[in-house]
Amino acid sequence: ETLSVVGSWSGLPLHKEYEAPFWSETLPAASGGKIEVELTTHNQMNLGLGDIYPLLGQGVYDVAMTVGDYAVSDAPELEGLDVPMIATDAATARKAVEAARPMVDEIFAERFNSKVLAIAPYPPQVVFCNAEIASLDDLAGKKVRASGRMTAKFLEALGAEGVNVSFSEVPGALQKGVVDCAVTGAGSGYSAGWWEVSTHLLPIPLGGWDPVVTAMNMDKWNGLDADTQALIQSELATKFEAPAWDTAQGALANDIGCLTGQGDCTSGDKRSMTLVEASDADIAKATEILTSEVLPDWAERAGGDWKDRWNASVGAAVGVTIE
Amino acid sequence: MADQFIDRLRTLNRYVAYAVGVLLLACAAFVLADIVLRQLGSSFGGTDEISGYVMAIATSWGMAYALLELGHVRIDLIRSKVAAKGRAMFDLLSMTVMSATIVLIAVKCWPVVARSIKNSSTANTPLETPLVWVQAPWFAGWVWFALMSCLLTLAALVLVVQGKLAESERRIGAFGEQDLL
Amino acid sequence: MIAYIAAGLLGLLALSIPVGIVLFLLGFGVDQFFSSFPLIRGLGNMVWSSSNSSTLIAIPFFVLLGEILVRSGVAARTYAALDKWVSWMPGGLVHANVATATMFSATSGSSVATAATVATVAMPQAEKLGYDPKLFSGAIAAGGTLGIMIPPSINLIVYGFLTQSSIPQLFLAGLIPGLGLAFAFLVVTAAICVVRPELGGERRVFPLSEMMGALAHLIPIILLFTVIIGSIYKGWATPTEAASVGVAGALVIAAVFGGVSVAMMGEAILGTVKVTCMIMLIVIGASFLNFTLASAGLGRELEAFLGGLGLTPLSTILVIVLMYIVLGFFIETLSLMVVTIPIVVPLVVELGYDPIWFGILMIVLIEMALITPPVGLNLYVVQGARKSGHLNEVMVGAIPYVLVMLAMAIALIAFPSIALFLPEALS
Ligand code: NA
Ligand code: NA
Numbered sequence: 001e002t003l004s005v006v007g008s009w010s011g012l013p014l015h016k017e018y019e020a021p022f023w024s025e026t027l028p029a030a031s032g033g034k035i036e037v038e039l040t041t042h043n044q045m046n047l048g049l050g051d052i053y054p055l056l057g058q059g060v061y062d063v064a065m066t067v068g069d070y071a072v073s074d075a076p077e078l079e080g081l082d083v084p085m086i087a088t089d090a091a092t093a094r095k096a097v098e099a100a101r102p103m104v105d106e107i108f109a110e111r112f113n114s115k116v117l118a119i120a121p122y123p124p125q126v127v128f129c130n131a132e133i134a135s136l137d138d139l140a141g142k143k144v145r146a147s148g149r150m151t152a153k154f155l156e157a158l159g160a161e162g163v164n165v166s167f168s169e170v171p172g173a174l175q176k177g178v179v180d181c182a183v184t185g186a187g188s189g190y191s192a193g194w195w196e197v198s199t200h201l202l203p204i205p206l207g208g209w210d211p212v213v214t215a216m217n218m219d220k221w222n223g224l225d226a227d228t229q230a231l232i233q234s235e236l237a238t239k240f241e242a243p244a245w246d247t248a249q250g251a252l253a254n255d256i257g258c259l260t261g262q263g264d265c266t267s268g269d270k271r272s273m274t275l276v277e278a279s280d281a282d283i284a285k286a287t288e289i290l291t292s293e294v295l296p297d298w299a300e301r302a303g304g305d306w307k308d309r310w311n312a313s314v315g316a317a318v319g320v321t322i323e
Numbered sequence: 324m325a326d327q328f329i330d331r332l333r334t335l336n337r338y339v340a341y342a343v344g345v346l347l348l349a350c351a352a353f354v355l356a357d358i359v360l361r362q363l364g365s366s367f368g369g370t371d372e373i374s375g376y377v378m379a380i381a382t383s384w385g386m387a388y389a390l391l392e393l394g395h396v397r398i399d400l401i402r403s404k405v406a407a408k409g410r411a412m413f414d415l416l417s418m419t420v421m422s423a424t425i426v427l428i429a430v431k432c433w434p435v436v437a438r439s440i441k442n443s444s445t446a447n448t449p450l451e452t453p454l455v456w457v458q459a460p461w462f463a464g465w466v467w468f469a470l471m472s473c474l475l476t477l478a479a480l481v482l483v484v485q486g487k488l489a490e491s492e493r494r495i496g497a498f499g500e501q502d503l504l
Numbered sequence: 505m506i507a508y509i510a511a512g513l514l515g516l517l518a519l520s521i522p523v524g525i526v527l528f529l530l531g532f533g534v535d536q537f538f539s540s541f542p543l544i545r546g547l548g549n550m551v552w553s554s555s556n557s558s559t560l561i562a563i564p565f566f567v568l569l570g571e572i573l574v575r576s577g578v579a580a581r582t583y584a585a586l587d588k589w590v591s592w593m594p595g596g597l598v599h600a601n602v603a604t605a606t607m608f609s610a611t612s613g614s615s616v617a618t619a620a621t622v623a624t625v626a627m628p629q630a631e632k633l634g635y636d637p638k639l640f641s642g643a644i645a646a647g648g649t650l651g652i653m654i655p656p657s658i659n660l661i662v663y664g665f666l667t668q669s670s671i672p673q674l675f676l677a678g679l680i681p682g683l684g685l686a687f688a689f690l691v692v693t694a695a696i697c698v699v700r701p702e703l704g705g706e707r708r709v710f711p712l713s714e715m716m717g718a719l720a721h722l723i724p725i726i727l728l729f730t731v732i733i734g735s736i737y738k739g740w741a742t743p744t745e746a747a748s749v750g751v752a753g754a755l756v757i758a759a760v761f762g763g764v765s766v767a768m769m770g771e772a773i774l775g776t777v778k779v780t781c782m783i784m785l786i787v788i789g790a791s792f793l794n795f796t797l798a799s800a801g802l803g804r805e806l807e808a809f810l811g812g813l814g815l816t817p818l819s820t821i822l823v824i825v826l827m828y829i830v831l832g833f834f835i836e837t838l839s840l841m842v843v844t845i846p847i848v849v850p851l852v853v854e855l856g857y858d859p860i861w862f863g864i865l866m867i868v869l870i871e872m873a874l875i876t877p878p879v880g881l882n883l884y885v886v887q888g889a890r891k892s893g894h895l896n897e898v899m900v901g902a903i904p905y906v907l908v909m910l911a912m913a914i915a916l917i918a919f920p921s922i923a924l925f926l927p928e929a930l931s
Contacts, residue, residue: 002540074442149447149448388774395524395782
């Protein structure tokens with residue numbers, strides 16, 4: 001059995017450390033050579049981000065993994081998988097994703113003719129500012145670079161102005177004041193040198209955790225025998241999903257250490273950004289904006305009974321209720 | 324007859340090209356206005372998203388004009404070495420293959436629009452642009468290109484059958500009119 | 505698979521099927537013979553996502569900018585002014601071609617647009633003054649390629665976009681190699697014309713007063729360059745948005761220094777749509793071919809090939825350079841970049857090379873591809889602007905400049921700071 005697998009961003013640690021070894025070595029070995037894998041990534045194929053899952057559903061490849069949020073054009077209800085600010089640590093984020101799993105399974109089956117196999121996190125999308133900030137409230141009136149619809153709406157509700165700048169131009173934009181703040185993974189910001197051009201780090205998941213969904217074409221999945229299905233699922237759960245989640249919190253702490261000099265740093269030299277600790281007031285403020293504006297807005301976009309289902313699952317897991 | 328028909332297609336597509344150009348100019352003005360607004364501390368937001376849509380639509384609708392003006396690059400190393408009859412065969416083959424390809428592209432563009440209709444897809448941006456609004460005109464442009472390409476091929480075939488090789492070369496040859504003078 | 509692509513490409517091109525269509529056909533072939541998956545189902549998505557691009561909209565804007573400068577007479581006056589300054593050298597007016605191309609490169613992001621602009625204003629002169637058509641048109645084709653090296657540059661924007669590297673940094677890095685190439689073109693032209701005086705035209709020395717007077721005609725282009733590049737480095741506009749700043753600037757300059765009319769704008773629009781769609785059919789075809797190749801495992805095949813050679817980093821770079829030169833004969837340049845960057849650049853970075861430096865090296869090789877037959881867009885653009893003569897003459901005339909580019913590529917490998925000096929000094 002040869003599987004054609006399309007991985008997520010080839011340059012990021014999730015692909016290099018987990019996806020690539022799992023699909024090219026772990027799984028073929030565990031299957032005793034029964035499963036062979038041809039691995040590429042969506043950026044190497046130059047796929048449109050919104051096309052990755054729809055093409056999976058049409059059987060253009062067997063397995064695809066990418067940020068669930070990229071597919072919300074075709075499935076607005078999927079935005080509920082990755083809500084900014086509701087999970088401030090990896091354990092909570094994992095709980096939220098597990099609570100959302102049945103909904104995600106259903107969305108992928110219906111919208112993309114695909115079987116969800118695993119959901120793993122990217123590092124949380126935190127805030128780099130080249131401006132004095134002490135709390136979430138201080139983002140009001142600032143120009144902020146972020147991506148994704150729900151994050152943009154959250155910033156809008158906060159009184160910040162969303163600015164579109166591509167990732168590679170962020171350092172220049174921060175330096176020249178084109179943007180005051182920018183959102184990305186702490187590790188990406190560290191390796192791209194954002195600490196050179198920004199002063200304050202607010203390590204809260206303003207852009208959410210960008211969960212990466214691994215899914216298989218449904219026809220392909222149904223064509224596999226039960227043993228193979230079980231093998232793939234158990235291998236993914238124990239040797240891909242679990243380690244990716246287990247190291248997420250540590251990686252965040254390490255990246256914050258590297259950027260601020262407070263704490264350990266194993267990835268390189270320590271830098272000295274000012275660490276802005278999120279206070280309870282910040283979280284309360286975020287929850288207030290989410291429940292009063294951003295999430296009701298989403299519930300309307302998603303339609304159906306998604307609001308109730310979200311409240312009963314993800315909402316219950318993190319203690320947030322959409323009115 | 325056939326040559327007059329092709330001339331009509333040319334005139335028609337020149338107007339289409341004017342429209343495409345005006346669309347591009349409007350887009351440039353819009354981007355420029357946003358740059359100025361940003362200096363004043365405000366912004367339309369979403370100019371890059373809209374430029375993308377403009378590019379897709381302008382491209383698909385301008386293709387037929389480029390075809391009729393012999394703008395699509397061809398390599399004529401061998402073609403230029405053979406007699407007029409041979410050149411006509413090269414041109415007809417090229418046009419036939421091109422038409423078939425463009426028809427296939429137009430057909431395969433439909434599922435993209437169909438998916439947006441089925442899912443009521445909206446862009447993953449604050450603008451939430453309903454994708455069918457921009458994909459429908461884009462798709463129509465490719466259908467137009469396919470149609471023009473097929474009509475041109477048929478008309479040129481008539482010219483060749485009638486033995487009007489010079490006429491045919493002028494319409495589906497390798498270089499535009501001004502280049503041959 | 506690589507052999508199939510090369511053979512198929514040559515065969516189909518020989519049949520004089522349009523280049524863009526050939527790329528689609530090869531994609532269909534890869535789908536049919538090298539993949540067990542229905543890749544053709546992705547065709548519509550690739551057509552949509554490769555043309556729905558706010559980056560690529562810079563192409564029509566830069567082409568339009570050039571059209572406006574030509575049709576308002578600004579381009580012709582720039583050419584005449586530069587003629588007064590450089591035609592004293594052996595080779596005469598040929599130097600004006602290079603100088604004008606360099607000047608327009610600083611306002612245009614596209615090599616095709618630059619070559620088209622210069623060819624339109626220069627060609628009538630060549631015939632009038634009796635120059636050797638080979639060297640004269642070869643210099644335009646080669647000079648035009650500077651359009652993508654000297655900032656702004658669509659190809660560097662695309663490179664930055666695909667490799668996630670900073671576009672303003674790339675622009676800075678391209679400046680010295682770009683000007684270096686321009687200077688080397690002048691030197692080589694002079695050297696050729698010293699050895700073979702019959703190739704150049706008459707050397708003409710103009711009185712100093714006339715030379716100074718001509719400077720005024722360079723003001724529009726210098727202004728335009730300042731506005732475009734200034735808007736990027738001031739942080740007012742992104743590199744892509746700067747193209748629309750350029751269009752507005754060109755309109756204002758045309759209105760002040762030349763003339764803008766509805767008829768002229770109509771012509772400019774038609775020219776823009778024709779060139780843009782010619783380029784875009786090729787870009788879209790290349791995206792689809794790239795998609796099928798990546799799905800069918802070209803990346804693995806290339807990696808295995810390069811890995812299997814067991815080379816040192818330097819030899820790997822040399823193999824890559826050689827690969828680009830060979831592919832550059834046959835593949836259109838933007839497609840060549842889009843197809844190879846996701847495979848080659850990660851490999852190069854892993855070897856410890858700077859992606860900004862490699863971007864510039866790649867641009868030199870891409871410039872070379874623009875003027876090497878059989879697929880060399882600039883050769884066709886220049887030939888298109890000529891009133892007589894065969895394409896072969898342009899090809900032969902471009903050869904000396906191809907060698908200069910090769911020398912520049914070697915220099916960049918030996919001395920990376922040619923590219924990296926400016927971005928490092930200014931950041
Ligand atoms: Na340029
Ligand atoms: Na070439």
